[in-house]
Amino acid sequence: MTDQPTPMMAQYLAIREANPGALLFYRMGDFYEMFFDDAVAAAAALDIALTKRGTHGGEPIPMCGVPVHAAESYLLTLIRKGFRVAIAEQMEDPAEAKKRGSKSVVARDVVRLVTPGTLTEESLLEARRHNFLAAFATVRDDCALAWVDISTGALRVAPCPQVRLGPELARHAPRELLALDGSRLNDIAAEAGAALTELSAASFDSTAAVRRLCELYGVETLDGFGQFTRAELSAMGAIADYLMLTQRGRMPRLSPPVRESGAGVMQIDAATRRNLELTQALSGGREGSLLAAIDRTVTAPGARLLERRISAPSRDLSLIHRRQAAVAALVEDARLTADLRDALAQVPDMDRALSRLALERGGPRDLAAVRNGLTAAVRIAAMIGGDDPLLAEAAGDLVGHDALIDLLDEALVAEPPLLARDGGFVAPGYEAELDDTRALRDEGRGVIARMQGDYIAETGVQSLKIKHNNVLGYFIETTTTHAERMLAPPLNERFIHRQTTANQIRFTTVDLSELETRILNARDRALELERAIFVRLVRAVLAESPRIGQAARALAEIDVAAAFADLATGEGWTRPLVDDSRAFVIEGGRHPVVERALKRKGEPFVANDCALTEGQTPAIWLLTGPNMAGKSTFLRQNALMAVLAQAGAFVPARRAHIGLVSQLFSRVGAADDLARGRSTFMVEMVETAAILNQADAGALVILDEIGRGTATWDGLSIAWAVLEHLHGANRCRALFATHYHEMTQLAAKLEGVENATVAVREWNGEVIFLHEVLKGAADRSYGVQVARLAGLPSEVVERAREILDALEAGARDGAARPAALIDDLPLFRSAPPAPPPAHKPESAAEKRLQAVQPDSLSPREALDLIYELVALARG
Structure with a gap:
């Protein structure tokens, strides 16, 4: 006979069926419980105990659970392991359910679907990185990509042919990608590190998208935000639909959508980002990347803005010059830079606080974050003069919030608690009724203490205590021995017996019960008043959220400019000349990441020049020299120079003149792609093909050891043909490193191609790497010497x-x-x-050295020893 599910289990199964594809966190008192396959999967992922509860279909039901107060840490683990989690909360008080009958089940429903791209909790997010949710849509032959960070509210959309999807995902690094069911984007999403979520065609309907977006922003038409294609509307509409689904109607605060154009930023494909380690090292972590080496921001929004700048350097000359001018102004005023950075370090993350408040997941500390952030913004605005246009514009966005600052200052205590339900966050004097209610609540504690003293005097029981718990409320407690007199006349008429435990007996009195009622009413009323005040304050903040968001963006802009200035001053970087020419001239250039690593070891970095030919002809350096001499470092440092310059930063060089780089391509190093059945050589050829098929005249290309994965003559032929194609077809600026010395002949045949080499010296059969790049060609590769050095x-x-x-x-x-x-x-x-070396007798000097203990020598004794050894050696 099949077991009939209990009412609670029937409710669980119904909610589970309505939320397929997600683990169900089912609220039961102070725990989120999971059952059946969810329990098995969660117990394994979280390394928690798997137990059993009841039976279903004649089989025991697997069960596991996590405490509600610690749920966020478990959620983080599950999300990082690729799970989606549906949160089912109790929608009523259990006491209300009991009124419907003893077997009634507490009403529950899913209040939120937690997915990788929809996180808002501070503990689930990386403060210094965006958490993007992206959507890719296709309408006929038109494609678009939209992306949003609901923790900050930024929504962007751009045209995106499917061939550009991989590079764009590499640029934004979304945690989750929405796509049409059956779109076959699994490989692209996996390569970008994004969880793929497929939605039905209804979610991507462009007509429904207009309606959704208008409802989201409370407008009749989207024309005020700009003109969008059907594909762009489809992508944004899919995001809006998914947020409605996952947030269960509590929509986040989203800024108006901004349409981006690929022409506005330097195009960098996924392989180049990986090879250059722009925001993530090849090892997988942030340390060792360009971003880690240059990040001196002191705010989380500033760090996120810096990552966007490095991921997408600008191609807008006027914008680049404005950003450089702001950095230059701060470089010239070290005192102002230091003061700004000190003030910025006190600025909370207002963007994410606003998002939590909009989603009703915020607390008093989020209100305090807005108050403190706006207060700091006023101080920072006062520091900035009007000399630099960008800084002055940012300063203008920081002021005008006086009324809201005064409201929050008056209403909130200096250090409020995390949760509104705890109370205690409203400042004394803000609301008279709350002050009166608190006085009664707090006075009640004193009355309880006085009443306890009266009862001790009346009974003569010195150990008598008045205590409180959630079951009995207030009660009088004494030991069994002393309770005998309270159970005997005449005290038994006044002290009413309530409970007997192993060692204690508990009583109450009419007076104590009446006082308890007054105290409890005051406590509950105080919490009720504070919750109402919290709601009013949240509404006041959200009403100003567009302007608060504008101030947060201005603070991030100032933070990045100050960080660039601090970097330039501390590391001796210089302002590059960026124009619309084809120039690429670097004097004394250095690799920022390698230099930082060497500095930690106390070793110097050898700076090098790079001067690609200017004019209409291609400009290519053919670089030869041995392994380990620094060719790859030289290639990479010049590519990074272009990234930094167009991000608005100064660069690690004595002088730099860089014509705008439209596209950046790098093929330096390679590895097998076993998942796709590609060898190292195949990966190399695929990446090289992408460069030759896409690079335009404004591109900068760096190539290292093309053709090394095949036979010598095949490899030389491929490398030769690639360089000719770069010269004749792509006509771009390029640095081309090779071990095929035969190719150096091309410098005499192709205009704009020059030979360069990394200098080495041989001494006593040893090869010494000078790491110095010079004009000319290497005579050999010194591979045998390097092999010997390798052991x-x-x-x-x-x-x-x-x-x-x-x-x-x-x-x-x-x-x-x-x-x-x-x-x-x-x-x-x-x-x-x-x-084996022929044995020869030790010399007198060698015998003397055998007897020396270096650690015991004083400087004077060491000098005397040197004279002694010289004399012995000379006989």
Whole structure:
């Protein structure tokens, strides 16, 4: 016989069926419980105990649970492991349910669907990074990408052909991507690190999207926000529909949509971002990236703005110049920069506080964040003069909030609690009724203390205590021994017995019950009044949210400018000249990440120049030199120079003149892509093909060791043809590093191609890397020397040297092919191991050194020892 589910389990199953694809957090008192397969999956993911409760279908029901007060930490773990979680709360007091009958079930419903792209809680978010939810839509041949961070309210949309989807996702790094069911975007989403959520066609309907967006913004038409294509409306409408679904009607505060154009920013594809480690190191973390090396922002919104600047450097010359001028003004006024950074460090994250308040997930501390942020904004505005246009404009956005600041100052205590339900956040004197109610509540505590003293005097029981719990309320407690006199006449008429425990007996009196009623009413009334005040304050803040958001953006702008100025001053960076020419001239350029790492070790970084030919012809440097000499570093540092310059920052160089870079391409280093069945060489060729097919005349391309993954002559042929294509078809600026020395001949044949090499020196058979880039070509690659430095056995190194000498001699003699040279070598013959060094007697100086204890020598004794050793060596 099949078990009939209990009413509670029937409710659980109904809610579970209505929310497929998500773990269900089912509220039961102080715990969120999970059952069936949800429990099995959650217990494994969270490493918590899996238990059983009742049966269903004749089988025990798996169950696990997490405490409500600690739910956020468990949610974070589940979200990071790819789960979506539906939160089912109790929608009524259990006492109300009991009024309908003893077997009635407390009403429950899902109040929120937690997904990777819809997080708002401070503990679930990275303060210094955006948490984007993106949507990709296609309407006929038109495609668009929209993205939103509901924790800050920023909504953007842009045209996006499907071929550009991967690069755009790499730029924004969304946590979640919405797409039409069956769109087959799994690989693209996975490569971008985004969870893919597929929605029905109804969610992407462009006509319904207009209605949704108008309702969201409370307008009759979207014309006031600009003109949007059907695909753009579809993408934004899908986001609005998904937010309605996940937030269960509590829509976040979203800024008006902004339409972006790809022409406004430098185009950087996913492979280039990965190779250059712009915001994330190849190891996977932030440390080691360009962003980590340059981030000196002191606010979370400033850090998020900096990441956007580095991810999408501008191509708007006037905007770049405005940003540079602001940095220059702060560089020239070190005192102002220091004062601004000190003041900015006290600014809370107002954007995310506003978002939580709009979603009814905020608390008194979010109100305090707005108060403190606006108060700090006034101080910062007063520091900034009107000399720099960008800073002056930002300062203007920081003022005009006096009425709201005064309201919040008057209403809130200095350090409010986290939750409104706890009370205690409204300042004394703000509301007379609340002050009176609090006085009664607090006076009641004193009355209780006085009443306890009276009862002690009346009974003679010194250990008598008046206590309180949630079950009995206030009660009188004494030990069993002392309770005997209270149970006997005449005290038994006054002290009414309530409960007996193992060692204590509890009583009450009529007076105590009446006092309890008055105190409890005062406590509840005080909390009720505070909750009402909280609602009024939230409404007042949200009414000003557009202007508060504007102030938050202005603070972030000032923070980034001050951070760039502090970086330039501290590291000796210079303001680059950025114009619409084809110039790319760097004097004394340095790699910011490598220099930072070397500085920690106390080692200097060798600066280098780069001067690509100006004019209408292509400008290409063909760079040769050995491995480990610094070719890849040189390539990368010049690419990063363009990123920094167009992000509005100063650059690590003595001088820099950079013509606007429209596209940045990098193919430096490669690895297998086993998931797609691609070898290292295939990955290299795919990335190179993308460059040759897309790079325009305004692009900057850096290529390293093209063709190294195949046979020598194949590789040389490919590398040669690639360089010719860059020169003749793409006609762009490029740095092309290679070990194929035969290619250096191209400098004499192709206008605009120049040879450069990384200098090395040989000394006593050792190769010394100078890390200095010079005009000219390398005569060889020093691969055998590098192999020896890497620790290859000496016999392998000697054999390699022998083979190399034979190949080079044969090549000079005009041999037709390498095979002919190899045929003349004894095959598979290892060089004999080096004989042990012949024993020779120790010299007098060596014997003297054997007896020395260096740690015990004073400076004077060390000097005397040197003279002694010299004398011994000279006999």
